[in-house]
Amino acid sequence: MDADLRALERAIESGGPAERLALASALERRGRVDEALSVLLPACEDATVRREIGRFPAWGHPEGTGGNTRFVDLPPLAAAPRLLWATRPFGSRESLLVSPLGVVTGLRDRGESWTIVLDAETGADRKWPEASESAPQFIAGDVLVVSQAKGRLAGRDLWTGAELWSEKTDEGTAVHADGLVAFLSERRKGVVGLALTDPRKPPRKLWKHDISASLRRSYLPRPVVAVSSRETVVVVESIPGLSKEDAGIVLHGATGKTRWTFTGGCGIADASAVLALKDEESSRHELRDLAGERVWTARFDEAPVVLSPDFVIVPREGRVPGGLETSAALLDRKTGQRRAWLPKGGRRHVCASRDVVYGYDGPTWDDLTCEGHAGVGSDRIYAEHDWSSQAITAATIAGEVAWRFPTKPPIAEEIIALAPASRRLYGLTAGGTVFCLG
Numbered sequence: 354m355d356a357d358l359r360a361l362e363r364a365i366e367s368g369g370p371a372e373r374l375a376l377a378s379a380l381e382r383r384g385r386v387d388e389a390l391s392v393l394l395p396a397c398e399d400a401t402v403r404r405e406i407g408r409f410p411a412w413g414h415p416e417g418t419g420g421n422t423r424f425v426d427l428p429p430l431a432a433a434p435r436l437l438w439a440t441r442p443f444g445s446r447e448s449l450l451v452s453p454l455g456v457v458t459g460l461r462d463r464g465e466s467w468t469i470v471l472d473a474e475t476g477a478d479r480k481w482p483e484a485s486e487s488a489p490q491f492i493a494g495d496v497l498v499v500s501q502a503k504g505r506l507a508g509r510d511l512w513t514g515a516e517l518w519s520e521k522t523d524e525g526t527a528v529h530a531d532g533l534v535a536f537l538s539e540r541r542k543g544v545v546g547l548a549l550t551d552p553r554k555p556p557r558k559l560w561k562h563d564i565s566a567s568l569r570r571s572y573l574p575r576p577v578v579a580v581s582s583r584e585t586v587v588v589v590e591s592i593p594g595l596s597k598e599d600a601g602i603v604l605h606g607a608t609g610k611t612r613w614t615f616t617g618g619c620g621i622a623d624a625s626a627v628l629a630l631k632d633e634e635s636s637r638h639e640l641r642d643l644a645g646e647r648v649w650t651a652r653f654d655e656a657p658v659v660l661s662p663d664f665v666i667v668p669r670e671g672r673v674p675g676g677l678e679t680s681a682a683l684l685d686r687k688t689g690q691r692r693a694w695l696p697k698g699g700r701r702h703v704c705a706s707r708d709v710v711y712g713y714d715g716p717t718w719d720d721l722t723c724e725g726h727a728g729v730g731s732d733r734i735y736a737e738h739d740w741s742s743q744a745i746t747a748a749t750i751a752g753e754v755a756w757r758f759p760t761k762p763p764i765a766e767e768i769i770a771l772a773p774a775s776r777r778l779y780g781l782t783a784g785g786t787v788f789c790l791g
Contacts (some may be wrong), residue, residue: 358383365392370399373652377405387428390775394453403454403512407494407552410778411452412772414491417704419530420581420622424661427775428789429709430747433756434778438476439763439788449770449781450492455479455510456779457489457497458787468499470514471787473774481514490527496552498527498534506536508552518555527578531561533606535586537578544578544588545755546609560609564588564602581622582606585643587629601629603645613645621660628660640689658703659710662686664750666695666703667712680712683750693752698744706773707720709749713768715743715760719749740765745780764788 361376373396380389386643390409396402410426413451417423421543446469448455456471468487470479479577487507507519522545523538534547534556543563547556581586586604601620603612620629626648631639638657640648658681659666665684678697685692698714705711721738740760745768747755760768766782778790 362541370396370402374402374405387775390453395455400512403495406453407511409453411492412774413450413452413493413575414424414528415448415599415770418623419528419535419585419770420489420579420660422621422623422660423704424623424659425704425706425773426662427559427706427773429706429773430711430776430778431709431755434758434790436764437777437789437791439764439786440471440476440478441784441786445768446781446785446787448489449772449779450489450497450789451772451774451779452492452495453774454495455497456787456789457492457511458781460785465554467743470497470511473777473789476787476789479512479514481509489551491529493529493549493552498529498552500525501529506556507734508555510553517553519644520555526578528578530580531582533578533583533586535578535588537588544586544604544609544734546604546606558590559607560613562604562609564697579620579622580606581643582624584624585612585622585627587620587622587627596610603627605642612643613641615641621657623660625661626660628657628665630656648687649748651684651689660686661705661707664692665689666705668700668703669694670697670700680714681710683710685754693750695748695752696746696754698746698754698757702771704771704773709755710748710750711745711771711773711778712748713745713760713771715740715767742765745771746780747778758790 358379361379362371365376371390377389377392393402393406412425417425451472456473458469460467460469466488468489470481486502489498490498495511496508498508501507504523505519506522508517518522522536525536525538527534527536532550534549536545543561546559547560549556583606586606588602601615605612615629617638620627626640626642628640631637636652636654637650638653639650655668657665657667661684667682669682670680679694680697680700681695682691683693701713703712714760743760745758749755764782764786766784768780769783770781780788
């Protein structure tokens, strides 16, 4: 360690936020990014420090990123964890977003919606002012973007809850990546591109694109939108297989013009590629670069669930050659070739941070009630299931089990969401309990 760095480390012992910012900057310049974040976290009370923390990766969307990749570049929880906290405010939770600055979930009760923000360290409710009638959309830096009543989109300080801006849009869904917001209007079946270069300031409209015209359909049921970078917006059909015309469309992020389309209606994307279903009958999927050039084609019976810079994860339950019981295949990102089988367990809500893959092995309501055929006693069967026999699991990308955490009280319920953070794993149960492992 050089003398300058040692001097900066000594300075934070008696210094304040300025000294921590200086040390974190020096560590980042030396490529020690994880250490830089650790230096900043104890000074979260300072607004300037919080803005710096907001530059680091976070689980800012329900599926991790704006491109639904379910991957975050943060140090994994590699060793057997313990339950750090669990909390259960009233109401039914619907999503889970995680940043060191706050854990966010949407809550519904008796037809009304709230945004709930919890302290990431303790689980304490931040008790945001005027949190009702809003639903979380995504985290961008130190700002939470929410949808409000009457078709408005608003940015709120993730730490204080203060409203920073509010813009008229429409009823719909918004996702974000690299300063670009793609807003999907559910009523008008169109996508609007917004520039959000500073999340603390209102976005600027760039373009609008009519999806129905692009996909040659007058009605597009429940469409979804993903954004991977300023270069690309991916609009995907969330009910695949309705007809051969069901498709996804890739738009240019700066102009909203069509770049290329794909059939099949499922896709995930990051800053350099789109992985999508090419042909449903043969279950062929293609990885394409942002210009639409094919990188590789592979056949999967189920849609990929994780796209990282190094690997792809595809569900694959059952016994494979050699007798191993598996839940998924891990493929090489560059070639599409299988690198490892992931061990049985952890088949649901699969997500990854660097070289560790998390999942949950519990059944769904359909699994427990004859594939969803409701009948007398179905709810009772679900309610009386022994959830403590289930577990959250972690595996390495080499296919080895890292740890298994049984879902015992106070989280002995069906897990409906997992979200990795730096050496932490957050989760959400069907009953509305939010918890943190670390």
